[in-house]
Amino acid sequence: MTNIDPVFAAVTAPGSPFEIGERDGIQQFTAAPPDLNMLIDAARRHGDKTFIVEGEKRLSFENVFQLRDALVGALEIERGDHVAICMRNRAEWMIAFLAVQRAGGVAVLVNSRGAPEELASAVGDVDAKLVLADSERAALLREGGYAGRIIEADDFPSEGPSLSEQTPANPDDPCVILFTSGTTGRVKGAVLTHKNLITGLLSMQLSGFMVLHNMANQMDVSVETILANMPQQAVLQVYPLFHISGLGSAFLSPLFSGTKIVIMRRWNAAEAMKTIQDEQITQFTAVPTMLWDMVSAAKNKGADLASLRNIGTGGQALPVNLLDAVREICPQAVMGTGYGMTETSGSVAMAVGEDFVRNRASAGRVLNLVD
Structure with a gap:
């Protein structure tokens, strides 16, 4: 050029x-x-500014980070574990994603509009250790045959212990899996690194x-x-x-x-x-x-x-x-x-x-x- x-x-x-x-x-x-969570944590500086508005619910940046920190302790996962997020657009979806990143997990973003068998198949394809779901999708997953661990959004904790220091991920470590349509068969999971x-x-x-x-x-x-x-x-x-x-x-x-x-x-x-x-x-x-x-x-x-x-x-x-x-x-x-x-x-x-x-x-x- x-x-x-x-x-x-x-x-x-x-x-x-x-x-x-x-x-x-x-x-x-x-x-x-090297780690997406380092960019995420930097956003805590926005403090009391309004971050999420959902109906009558209004959460500041600090509110969201406090809820994220509380959820991290409840995940009980190790670095690299796959955690599926299966819910409609809502504040808890975002809190779930932030918590998975802070815990060192790989966020698996499931199309929440799928049929029961499709939801269960997507979660099974990635060998998810845990699913974070709203009550409707949790019921659909069970109907589709998923028998693994689920934490429902309405049960997310509001308080938790202080978080310990985290070793950053490597840039080429998996960060998120999104499902994308292919030319044949079922949707495929695309792995994106940090x-x-x-x-x-x-x-x-x-x-x-x-x-x-x-x-x-x-x-x-x-x-x-x-x-x-x-x-x-x-x-x-x-x-x-x-x-x-x-x-x-x-x-x-x-x-x-x-x-x-x-x-x-x-x-x-x-x-x-x-x-x-x-x-x-x-x-x-x-x-x-x-x-x-x-x-x-x-x-x-x-x-x-x-x-x-x-x-x-x-x-x-x-x-x-x-x-x-x-x-x-x-x-x-x-x-x-x-x-x-x-x-x-x-x-x-x-x-x-x-x-x-x-x-x-x-x-x-x-x-x-x-x-």
Whole structure:
């Protein structure tokens, strides 16, 4: 590459959190920690900020970490043990994932919408030592023939002993298993290492950081000034957490950045419009069908969507007329799209803002650490 983006060069320079260099024959984030839990623990600094909103339930970052710490002691697992998480989107799903990582386990993210035999088969395929499930999925697992240990979400402890120091995982140790559809037979478990998942998450954050730098250049202010005057960001969580997009862009990335997550149990466009207004949602990512629902609801019932600053889509190509319709109801929002796979820990290509609008049929520019 002969022409290097000066913003990219600046934010990936030596000494920066996104420093990129060659190691073991491949380009990678040289300052990245070896263990995902090290990134997770750093988010505890967000303290009393609201982290999860689920109906009437509101949990701060510190509340969630206290509940995570309490659950760690109840898991009774060893490093490398597989722990299945099988429940709908809810606060306890996120607490379960954080606890498994803190305990050194491998989180197995089961598609909670499966039939009893499918759920039991997925758990059996990975030789899970333990399942963390909501009551509905626990019953389905038993119906499907699973006879192993289950801790139900309603029984998660609220208090526990202090945690001891943990030896970090190696970057190439398994971190998470997600089930992804294949061309034949049943779904397969894709194993992602700590390095895999961290690289995917940092690539996503790097793209956002570059957008922020470009915004600062256009406004002739510093990035620090923008961050200092920016209210807490809020994301509407509609993607399933067992999917790579739900796990990465709608859970872990907001966790790291101090963003509020508002959980919608079921998709309903009218309810989403009200939630966006009431919770001042700034980030919303959905498949095109849901965006059509949003456009229709906004035009028919009216909605205050002024808080939205980022609208993303994926899963299938975005029709050009839908892009125009979304921009009409949310002219202030930056649009974005991308292409990725479970096996690549998320995005392979991404287009944001004017980059997307200039080439509407594109799935984006190939990200910097993708060959």
